[in-house]
Amino acid sequence: MVNPECKLTVLPHVDKVIDMKQNRATFKAKVSITNPYTCQVTVKTIYYTLKTVKKDREMVKGPFTENLPKQLEQQKQEMIQVPMSVRYEHLMKLTNDIGVDWDNMYELEFKLTVDLPWARDHPISRTTIAEIQMPL
Template identity: 35%
Template sequence: MDILEKAKNYVSEKVANMPTPEATITDVDLKGLGLDGITLLAKICVSNPYSVAIPIGEIVYTVKSAGKGIVTGSIPDPGSLKANDKTMLEVTVKVPHSAVVSLARDIGGDWDIDYLLELGLIVDLPVIGNFTIPMSYAGEMKLPTFSDLFMGKSSEPEKQVDDK
């Protein structure tokens, strides 16, 4: 084995054993319901093992339901990851009403939509280059009933007042 081959093997081994940032989706909430569709808010916790901040190039996402992709998109240049720390990111995903209506058979009797949110966090790592951290989150969206929309049903419990 010549010296060039040994050097390549050494570098390959070091890069393979190099720690990489890790990310998890901690929560997905229904942020809003409007005329343009449903807005989901995904909260992501990303840990950066390096002593330098790492730029995030892009976040790509796909929302699937009943095995079909209903919306895809990306968020360009969402910021950077703090050095030697955890960074909380919030990703807003818009699902148009047309996509929700196409899922009517999934809604059925329980008035919800089962979904899978897939996210890819693309970071620019030194030496390695662009690296995608894949994440997914399965959940269900409870759809508002007509009484929720028109009667202004509150999710807070009613308070009782004592007149003593």
């Protein structure tokens, strides 16, 4: 039996800030979710964690609840944009890591919970590691 798929298609980059407040910057990740079934699937929850790889320093984590639960149409792919707000103190630590030992790798993990017609609260997890692109 095929499970729904979750793909991280665009990772948050330092040069992709979508909003800046007094004490935080907000980045955006795009998550592609594919429903391979001939029936609708409901995405109930999305949790995310963004952390540095080398020092295992967590920058931000939390639930994404905007527009959830979401119905995924049968045999369709849908893109969900997930904003992640990172406090400036975490960005400063990241900048220090990059300046000292070029630790500009981060890990982004998404955990989704979906309702299938035959199984409630089915978990799907995806993790990716990538390099943070600093603006020039």
